[in-house]
Amino acid sequence: MTFQLTDSEISPSTLRRELLSLSAGGYCSYEGWVRDHNEGNAVAELHYSGYPQLSPAIAETILEEAKAKFHIEDAAIVHRIGLLTTGDIAVWVGVTAHHRGDTFLACRYIIDNVKHRLPIWKKEVYTDGSEAWIESNHCGCTDPTNLEHHH
């Protein structure tokens, strides 16, 4: 299980290859993208700021929790920091398991916890030049069984 904090572009196809395993029956991934709007504001770019000395330990805890809760083979998290523009991938999560159900549940568990626990912060820069730090991630859906929750 691995974690990377990177200031480079995230390549899902490369990361997927690193998880390939003949004993796994399925793979599920999540990509978080920089979208062009938030709460009525037109977003031009995002600045992600991280705490590199702390984030690996937190990520490792989240991955270990996922491994303990679900029957998975492997899992990985990559989060990008620095300046991102619309369409960029900000975060990637990949999970492999013998069966599909656990890949979905574990992937959901990991990304939900990444958003709330990994020491990373984002500042939105709007198309009018103004900017604002996001004060909280609004979706509190940390229950991976709550798949009915709509964002």
Next chain:
Amino acid sequence: MQIQILYFAQLADHAGKTEESRDIDYSSPAQLYHDLKEAYHFSHEFTQLQVAINHQLSAHETALKDGDSIAFLPPMTGG
């Protein structure tokens, strides 16, 4: 005692720096944050923040020791 303070996100913007060293004569993270909040007009209350001492998440009431680093972490907003 000397304490190294790390600033992230909103706190770094308000402080105008990402780290500094301060000489304090108390060991309470709450007291330190109170002093920093006054100096830099931070908007967060101490209870809204997590505390990392020497790059490990720590209880708010942990006593600081000479040479420690501390970071006050706003709610995380990655993803």
